Structures are given as C-alpha cells and as structure tokens.
Amino acid sequence: MAVNHITDAVRALIGLRSDWIEACHPVEASEVRRFFQALMDPNPRYWDAASPAAARYGGPVAPPGFAVHAFRRPPDEIEDPLGADGDPEFDGTSRLVRRGLPRVPVPLRGVLNGGYEYEFFSYPRLGERILCRSAYRDITQREGRSGPMVLIVVEDEYATGGEFRPLLKSVSTLITR
Amino acid sequence: MGAIFEDVEIGQEIPRLVKGPITTAHIVRWSAAMENWHRIHFDWHYATQHDGLPDVLVNGSWKQHVMIQLVTDWAGETGWAWKIAFRFRGMNLPGETLTAWGRVTGKEERGRFGVVDLEIGLRNEQGAEGTPGTARVVLPRRGGPPVPYPFDPAVLAG
Amino acid sequence: MLKVRTVEPEERWFEDFHEGQEFPVITRGPMMVGHQVRWAGACDNYESEFHHDEYVARAQGLPGIILSGPLMASYLLTAVTQWLGRHARLVRFFDQNRGPTMPRDMAHLHGRVRRAYEQDGRCLVELECWITNQRGEVTTPGSALAELPRRPGGGR
Amino acid sequence: MTAEISDAEIEKHLASLIGPVGEPVTALVEFGAVRRMALAIGDLDPIHFDEAAARARGYRGIVAPWPLLWLYFFTCTEYEHDFPFGRATVHGQDEYEFHEPMIVGDRITVTTAITGARLKHGRVGRLGQVVSERRFVNQDGALCAVLKTTLFRR
Numbered sequence: 001m002a003v004n005h006i007t008d009a010v011r012a013l014i015g016l017r018s019d020w021i022e023a024c025h026p027v028e029a030s031e032v033r034r035f036f037q038a039l040m041d042p043n044p045r046y047w048d049a050a051s052p053a054a055a056r057y058g059g060p061v062a063p064p065g066f067a068v069h070a071f072r073r074p075p076d077e078i079e080d081p082l083g084a085d086g087d088p089e090f091d092g093t094s095r096l097v098r099r100g101l102p103r104v105p106v107p108l109r110g111v112l113n114g115g116y117e118y119e120f121f122s123y124p125r126l127g128e129r130i131l132c133r134s135a136y137r138d139i140t141q142r143e144g145r146s147g148p149m150v151l152i153v154v155e156d157e158y159a160t161g162g163e164f165r166p167l168l169k170s171v172s173t174l175i176t177r
Numbered sequence: 178m179g180a181i182f183e184d185v186e187i188g189q190e191i192p193r194l195v196k197g198p199i200t201t202a203h204i205v206r207w208s209a210a211m212e213n214w215h216r217i218h219f220d221w222h223y224a225t226q227h228d229g230l231p232d233v234l235v236n237g238s239w240k241q242h243v244m245i246q247l248v249t250d251w252a253g254e255t256g257w258a259w260k261i262a263f264r265f266r267g268m269n270l271p272g273e274t275l276t277a278w279g280r281v282t283g284k285e286e287r288g289r290f291g292v293v294d295l296e297i298g299l300r301n302e303q304g305a306e307g308t309p310g311t312a313r314v315v316l317p318r319r320g321g322p323p324v325p326y327p328f329d330p331a332v333l334a335g
Numbered sequence: 336m337l338k339v340r341t342v343e344p345e346e347r348w349f350e351d352f353h354e355g356q357e358f359p360v361i362t363r364g365p366m367m368v369g370h371q372v373r374w375a376g377a378c379d380n381y382e383s384e385f386h387h388d389e390y391v392a393r394a395q396g397l398p399g400i401i402l403s404g405p406l407m408a409s410y411l412l413t414a415v416t417q418w419l420g421r422h423a424r425l426v427r428f429f430d431q432n433r434g435p436t437m438p439r440d441m442a443h444l445h446g447r448v449r450r451a452y453e454q455d456g457r458c459l460v461e462l463e464c465w466i467t468n469q470r471g472e473v474t475t476p477g478s479a480l481a482e483l484p485r486r487p488g489g490g491r
Numbered sequence: 492m493t494a495e496i497s498d499a500e501i502e503k504h505l506a507s508l509i510g511p512v513g514e515p516v517t518a519l520v521e522f523g524a525v526r527r528m529a530l531a532i533g534d535l536d537p538i539h540f541d542e543a544a545a546r547a548r549g550y551r552g553i554v555a556p557w558p559l560l561w562l563y564f565f566t567c568t569e570y571e572h573d574f575p576f577g578r579a580t581v582h583g584q585d586e587y588e589f590h591e592p593m594i595v596g597d598r599i600t601v602t603t604a605i606t607g608a609r610l611k612h613g614r615v616g617r618l619g620q621v622v623s624e625r626r627f628v629n630q631d632g633a634l635c636a637v638l639k640t641t642l643f644r645r
Contacts, residue, residue, distance in 0.1 A: 053254045122327035
C-alpha cells in the first residue's frame with residue numbers, strides 16, 4: 001500500500017455519531033409536490049387527503065425517501081453552494097459528508113455514491129419536522145485500478161415529531177478517490 | 178389493492194415501472210427540487226469537457242427513489258416496503274427510457290404476516306443494469322389484517 | 336429553531352439620496368448553469384429548455400444556454416433593495432431583456448438616482464439601474480421607484 | 492405561410508387575445524418557497540428567513556422577496572402562445588407595481604389577463620407586442636402586486 005489514508009485522525013472518526021439535526025423547515029405541501037412531480041410518481045398518498053392511503057397515514061405524507069433530501073442549505077449558512085463561482089474545477093458538491101459530522105480528512109477529490117441500504121418505518125406527514133442523526137460506521141481503504149479509494153460508510157437515522165417517531169434508517173457508502 | 182402473501186410465487190415478476198425518455202428538463206427539475214448543484218447533471222460543458230462524460234448524467238438520487246417507488250407501489254396500502262438496498266453501477270444519459278423491475282426470490286411466513294424477498298433493478302433500453310439491488314416486503318396474509326402502521330419489525334415475531 | 340446568519344441591508348433614510356448619486360457596483364458571476372437551475376427550481380418552471388439544455392439552445396439557433404431574463408432582473412431588483420436600505424419599500428420596478436446572459440458571463444449591477452422628491456406627503460426615490468456584462472454591453476436596463484421614511488428627528 | 496398572412500388578419504388575431512386568461516388561482520405562500528427564491532436571487536435580508544427580524548421591521552411575518560411573483564407566474568396560469576405569424580417569441584420586458592407585501596401563510600390569488608396586443612412595424616419587419624397582466628391579491632382582498640409582462644413576436 002503506497003499511501004495509507006486511514007490515519008489516526010481518520011480512525012478516530014469511526015463510530016462518531018452526530019446530535020439530532022433538524023431539517024431546514026417542516027414538510028410543506030409544495031416541497032412534497034416538487035418531489036413527486038420530479039420523480040413522476042403522482043400517487044394520491046402524497047397529496048389527496050381523501051384517498052384511502054390518507055386513512056392509513058393520518059393524512060397526505062411525503063414519499064418514503066423524502067427525508068433523505070430534506071437537509072438542505074439552512075438559512076444560517078451564508079456560504080453560497082454555487083459560490084465557488086469562477087473556479088473551473090468546482091463541481092458544485094459539498095465535501096461535507098453530513099451536517100453534524102466533521103469532514104473525513106483524506107486528500108482525495110472525487111466522490112462517488114456507492115449505494116444505499118434502507119429500512120423504512122413510517123412516512124412524514126405535512127407539517128411534521130424531520131430530524132436526522134448520522135454516524136461514521138466504518139472508513140476503510142482499498143486499492144482501485146486508478147489508485148487508492150477510501151470507502152466511507154455512513155449510517156443515518158431519520159425521525160419525526162416530538163416523539164421522534166422513526167422514519168427510516170439508511171446505510172450508505174461513499175467512495176472517494 | 179396491495180399484494181397478498183399467499184398469491185405471491187417465487188420467480189414471479191412484480192409490475193414494472195417505466196420512466197422516460199428522460200430529458201435534460203427532467204434532470205434539471207430533479208436537481209432543482211433536491212437543491213443538488215452537482216454540475217455533471219446540468220452543465221454540459223463541465224460534464225463533457227471537465228469530467229469527460231458522454232453527456233450530463235441522470236441523478237443517482239432520482240434513480241434510488243424510482244427503486245423505492247417500484248417496491249412501495251407493489252406493497253400497496255396494506256403491505257409495507259420494509260427494506261430496499263441497491264448499488265449504483267452504471268450511468269444513465271438523457272434520452273434513455275428506464276424500466277424498474279423486480280422478481281420474487283423468496284417468501285416466508287412470519288407471525289400473522291408474510292415476508293417476501295425481491296431482487297430489483299433499473300434497466301435501460303439496451304438492457305444495461307444500472308442499479309441492481311434487493312428488497313424485503315411485508316405483506317398481509319389472506320383474510321388477515323393489514324400490516325400495522327407505523328411499521329415495527331416486532332410484529333413479525335409472533 | 337434556526338440561528339439566522341443573514342445580511343441586513345444598511346439603515347438609510349430619504350435624506351441620504353440625491354439626484355445623480357451613483358451606487359456601488361455589485362458584481363455577480365461568472366454565471367453558471369447552476370444559477371439558472373436554482374432559479375428554475377425557485378420558479379418551478381422547466382419549460383423553456385434553451386435555458387438549461389445546450390443541445391436545444393443550439394438547435395434553436397442560439398449560441399448556447401441563455402439565462403432567464405427574469406433571473407437577471409431579480410438580481411437587479413435585489414441590488415436596488417440593498418442600495419436603498421432596510422426602510423425602503425419598492426413601489427415600482429421595470430426591466431428590459433435587451434441582451435443575453437450566458438454561462439461564464441459576468442453581471443455588473445449598476446444604479447444611479449434619477450430623482451429624490453416628495454409627492455402627496457410621500458418621500459420617493461426614483462432610480463435607473465442596469466446590468467452590464469464583461470464586455471460593457473448593457474444586457475438589462477431598468478428603473479425603480481421606492482418610498483423611504485425621513486430620518487427620525489430630522490437633520491443628517 | 493407566415494409571409495402571406497395580412498396585417499389585418501394579424502391585428503384581428505391579436506385583438507382576439509385581449510381579455511381574461513383562465514380562472515383565478517390561489518396559492519399558499521410557503522416558507523420553503525420563500526427560502527428557495529431568496530437563495531436563488533442571493534437576497535439574504537433576514538426578513539425572508541426569520542419571523543422575529545421581519546416583525547422588528549414592521550412586517551406581519553416572513554416576507555416573500557418580490558421575485559417570488561415568478562413562482563406564481565409560472566405555476567398558476569396555463570397559457571399557450573400560438574401566433575399565426577413570425578418565428579420567435581421573446582420575453583421583452585416586465586413592469587412591476589408593488590403594494591401590500593406577501594407574507595408566509597398568505598393565500599395569494601392570481602388573476603391573469605391579456606391587456607394589450609398590437610402590431611408594430613420595426614426595422615426588421617413585423618413585430619407583435621402582447622402584454623399580459625397578473626394581479627396578485629391576498630386573502631384579505633389587499634392588492635399585493637401587479638406584474639405586466641411584454642412578449643414580442645417577430
């Protein structure tokens with residue numbers, strides 16, 4: 001192994017869990033509509049309070065995976081995500097793996113999303129707050145064809161409401177190289 | 178109406194979900210809805226000249242929700258799409274039509290409910306498999322109660 | 336709930352403005368396709384494909400993607416609200432889509448007071464505003480009218 | 492084809508456009524939509540994000556930046572432009588009139604009409620000019636804004 005990116009500083013992150021972080025605003029009808037229209041999934045459970053689904057869920061709900069994308073630029077983040085204006089190398093993505101977790105200090109640039117494992121428990125209703133806490137489950141290095149790759153396995157738990165009703169759990173693998 | 182455990186056979190295909198042809202407008206709409214500003218999805222110069230891609234790319238985040246829709250649609254309002262896992266393997270470009278598919282690989286009675294395992298995927302017209310994965314769905318038994326909501330895996334114990 | 340770290344426009348009063356006064360130029364850019372995509376998302380409108388699809392834009396005889404006119408106008412309108420300060424209330428705004436703004440273009444936002452006057456007991460500031468690109472071409476000429484309060488207690 | 496249509500026919504077509512477009516549509520002003528717009532245009536004034544800051548400045552609640560009118564412009568009225576002449580339609584200019592601010596939680600009713608349509612002869616030939624007007628009224632009947640959009644057909 002030419003370079004070992006799994007330094008003590010990286011190893012110290014394994015197992016680290018963030019506090020609960022709240023999404024930038026509660027679930028809104030138009031955000032749900034944007035989501036299902038962009039997904040092209042006009043299921044009445046997402047918008048029709050009179051649908052049979054609404055009886056099961058207590059009203060229209062957001063799509064199952066909605067919570068995963070509910071953590072966007074909060075109003076208190078002044079840095080413009082398009083702000084690397086002029087840097088022709090800037091790819092538009094944040095190098096922050098999760099809000100609430102420190103960056104993984106590896107000098108690799110490219111980030112690939114390797115995949116997800118989801119486990120679903122409930123769906124958020126309109127007006128409900130979405131919360132998430134994340135943990136680094138594992139960080140390992142592998143030798144790829146084009147050099148070393150660091151695999152970052154992140155576990156996210158999503159919950160909603162004052163009672164922290166579980167929404168879903170996700171285990172995802174990010175590949176940096 | 179959602180599927181009933183007793184009606185499910187191993188090897189059976191669940192209803193497919195067809196999306197497309199995907200245009201750049203679809204990709205832009207998704208990127209904007211997610212506030213995902215990764216340039217490979219909408220900046221053609223960046224995608225092709227900086228990253229050396231053949232074109233802008235269909236968002237992986239969009240494909241994952243198509244997979245989730247495939248499984249939740251089949252589970253219906255009486256079953257529960259419990260677990261879904263997949264890997265991102267291939268890239269998809271504007272102009273492609275994508276078909277999400279699933280096939281039953283196993284079934285098991287668990288208490289008053291049934292658990293069904295699926296293999297799932299998302300193919301383009303050339304048959305290239307971009308998002309292979311698996312899913313586990315909880316279904317009601319014939320004449321039995323619907324799967325309780327919110328879902329608690331403990332209901333499968335007894 | 337969320338700690339807000341935003342930028343409040345400065346405190347300015349009617350007396351702070353006079354005819355011919357030039358405002359500091361605000362520069363946006365280089366513009367990127369991402370700015371257009373974010374705007375399309377805010378408007379929830381993806382219909383005009385030449386705004387985000389390089390192939391469609393060229394097929395329509397355009398040199399490439401053109402950013403939305405109302406997006407550029409909205410940058411200009413926002414600049415006006417910054418120049419006039421936190422007490423100003425916009426009364427009117429006007430803009431013209433004269434020249435295209437494309438990805439990698441710069442947008443320099445200019446403003447100048449045309450008139451500061453009182454009418455029927457209202458204190459009004461009229462200004463002209465415009466966007467120039469990196470070649471100095473005016474892409475978006477405009478104008479605005481705003482009402483401002485007088486400085487409390489009078490004097491400067 | 493387009494060359495053959497007479498000025499009189501064009502003028503008749505344009506005159507037929509004048510009048511209301513569709514039914515009035517009501518939309519809720521949501522925080523998420525305000526936030527999206529404020530971030531898209533780079534307006535970081537706290538009145539668009541923080542209720543306390545907005546109230547301290549004398550507003551009823553979180554204030555929508557005026558360009559949010561474009562969200563309702565695009566999502567409230569279905570409107571096809573189909574001209575029997577010319578080759579291209581260009582979004583020429585916009586005139587805004589502002590009154591009562593739009594506040595998160597407001598229900599804004601948008602009423603659309605074509606208020607002007609005429610044929611001009613410019614340097615490069617015939618130029619159709621169509622003005623559509625959208626009026627934005629809140630739940631209390633207060634006029635919030637008027638947006639006049641001019642399209643050029645050439």
